[in-house]
Amino acid sequence: MPQQKTLFDKIWDAHVVKSSEGHPDALYIDRHFIHEVTSPQAFDGLRKRGVKVFNPARTTATADHNVPTLNQHLPIKEALSRHQVETLRKNCAEFGVELYDLGHPYQGIVHIIGPELGLTLPGMTIVCGDSHTSTHGAFGNIAFGIGTSEVEQVLGTQCVLQYRPKTMKIEINGKLSKGVVAKDIILYIIAKLSASGATGYFVEYAGDAIRSLSMEARMTICNMSIEMGARGGLIAPDQITFDYIKGRKFAPQGETFDRLVEQWRQLKSDDNAHYDLELSYDAADIAPMITYGTNPGMGIKVTDRIPTVNELKDISEQTSFTKSLEYMGLEPGSAILGKSVDYVFIGSCTNARIEDLRLVAKMVEGKKKAENVEVWVVPGSKQVENQAREEGLDKIFEAAGFQLRQPGCSACLGMNEDKIPAGKYCISTSNRNFEGRQGPKSRTFLASPLSAAAAAITGKVTDVRSLV
Template identity: 85%
Template structure:
């Protein structure tokens, strides 16, 4: 009788090409995504060594970080951004890699286009030179971010050197309360275990609260595995997964799809398999969440108050806690509820899918944004943008005074024109609230799309349950 295995162990073992004691494993990579920021040096490395891309058909490229979200038909204004996007065009043409460029109907944020095109499938290994590659783990695969030298490894060999991480199971059971969505679940977990609580682990999310989530919600959860230090996160595939994949552009079709589904059904953790760590939470304890500090672990339930220095569990955190609140202009022990905000950003690879936009539209329909707030809604892809317009969500946003932009990473990170001005407060559906992440000296509160929409309407931090 073979030893029971976790889903992670099954996937990892199926992709190990070579194993040597004391060395990293050589892992085969099924799907490689690249964008304009972390790929240029990798291509230069190939040129210097005079070698081709080993298997161009397994790599897909898209510009997303440096692209403007207005007037994408015009040349990019920022010189560095323009140069990076042009370099991606040149490199992909030279090495024979598929590029979904600006204006292409499949362009969008790299972690949003993979799933929606059916390029992301269960049982795969997936990498990209971007930490939020863990998003793809929602389909029951091993997906993680890599550095530029590793991008070169994958381009040249379709393999990567990796030490095997430990395994962690995070189980959430029970029923979610009113106004609580996937983003709240993951912010809640990170607030419990801290921004480094899963360092060295690959996390499997399980339990009926996870099972009951849509694919788009599962992607939100896996996306932020990185924010607790994990190497990645995954969820075993099920009927929800198969229904999502069916009929997508590059997914298997017809009889081949049915054959694949039979194989995918076996992708689950065996009864009796052990993990290096197991955490369990009750869905009923999760409320709409918001961060108050400068790392994603500094989160509270929206109706709670910011802790005081004395309440910190770890004494070593005191100095960084004080520095963080000083940067944010907040007082220990105070409440965030009612705090005025200047910007609301709805977008990023965490929350820019059609379900996110629908949720926002359902809350703001017939309402107007507060006068003191500027609201940007940035769809995660051209397909999401097109669907939103088809459903008339653009009209709902327009009437509410929200600006619907074109796809890109936008204000998630200060790498393009969409920056939050210094000292201003932004409620953001993105994944990171580091100092200056959304622009120099900008201040970020992370929250769900529903909570962001509530703040847009009221002009301040609001418990969305009062509006639902």
């Protein structure tokens, strides 16, 4: 009887070019995404070696981290940001790599443009010099972030050296409660496991609660796999996946597409496949979630109180827990519900797709933002921005006092002009709440687009179920 394999095993094994015991596998890469932050040194390395990009057609570049989200037709103000984007332009022109630059109809956050353009397909290996490459795993592929030296490896050889990670299965079954969306699911899982609980693993998400999700929602979950230390996350493709891909710009068309769908249907774990670790959770136990600390594992149900030092599971966390609450200006054992906020950021590769913007627009239509809050809605790509305008979402946001900006990573990270001021509280739909992540001494609560919209309307941390 042939060995039963996980979905991860099947894809990995199909892409191993060379394997020898005690050494990393040489893994063939189907699609390489690059942006302006982690590619300059890689291109310099090629230049010094006199090496060309091995397969430019399998590399896709875009500008996202350093770009402003207002007046993108003007030169970038910040000198370092401007330099990085200009360097990407020069490198792509010199090495023959397609670039979706500012002003291009396909420009956007690297992990949003791949799926929406049909470049991300089931069964692939996908890498990018960015940890949230795990997003693409929602389509049933192996996608993970790599370092700059590895970016150079892939540009020069279309392969990367990688040790095979362990496998973990996380199953979520049951029905989700009202007001609970994908971001709550993944924040719940990370709160259960901690920010390092999946270190060394590649996670497969399964169960009927996962299968019921849209592709946008699945991408949100896979995106944040990295926030519990995982190498990546993936979900077996199904009809929802195939319907999402069909007809997209660079997706296979016609008979080719139909033939590939039949192959993609085989991309699932065998019934008795072995995982190194298996976990399961009840969807009914998941509530709207929010983080209170400075890593994504420090999360609670929005109606719960912050734990005390004595309630921590791990005694070694006490020092970092105390330091984290001091930074956030919060007290152990206190409620977070009702806490006043200053900024609301709706965007990032976690939650800046059209479905996220629709969720927010539906909640805020006919309402006004609280006076004490500044609200930024940053679409994940030019295509998302255009679609939002076509559907009239921009009018809803404008009437509510929200500012719809242009595509980019924006206030997810302090690498561009969109920074949260020191000491201010921001409810953010992004993926990280590290100290200074959104700007020096800024304070971040991670939450879902629905919870962010509720905070924008009320001016404070709110249980979205009271408004739904």
